Amino acid sequence: xxxxxxxxxxxxxxxxxxxxxxxxxxxxxxxxxxxxxxxxxxxxxxxxxxxxxxxxxxxxxxxxxxxxxxxxxxxxxxxxxxxxxxxxxxxxxxxxxxxxxxxxxxxxxxxxxxxxxxxxx
Numbered sequence: 001x002x003x004x005x006x007x008x009x010x011x012x013x014x015x016x017x018x019x020x021x022x023x024x025x026x027x028x029x030x031x032x033x034x035x036x037x038x039x040x041x042x043x044x045x046x047x048x049x050x051x052x053x054x055x056x057x058x059x060x061x062x063x064x065x066x067x068x069x070x071x072x073x074x075x076x077x078x079x080x081x082x083x084x085x086x087x088x089x090x091x092x093x094x095x096x097x098x099x100x101x102x103x104x105x106x107x108x109x110x111x112x113x114x115x116x117x118x119x120x121x
Contacts, residue, residue, distance in 0.1 A: 012040040019049025029065035041072035050112030054081040066093035079108040
């Protein structure tokens with residue numbers, strides 16, 4: 001399943017890996033487009049599985065994008081694929097610790113689809 005949502009200068013594509021939603025973001029995430037990102041993460045996090053937000057292809061990422069992720073990520077722990085610049089924006093906004101940050105999409109997808117361990121003592 002694949003779906004694309006475009007808004008001004010940003011495109012968010014959705015694909016499913018089992019019950020995990022993978023959002024691939026392209027373009028500019030700024031004050032004018034952060035709403036699109038927030039809405040798509042909200043929709044994805046309402047589902048049953050994990051959520052990956054792949055920001056490795058964004059051309060620009062602002063503090064407004066960091067705030068959009070932070071507000072949308074309250075339902076589920078987000079696995080976010082970052083570039084060094086995006087990582088610094090998330091740190092500067094004080095929200096980096098709210099997410100599981102990954103350098104590669106495959107790494108994030110594997111972490112999001114992994115079954116939690118049940119320890120019985």
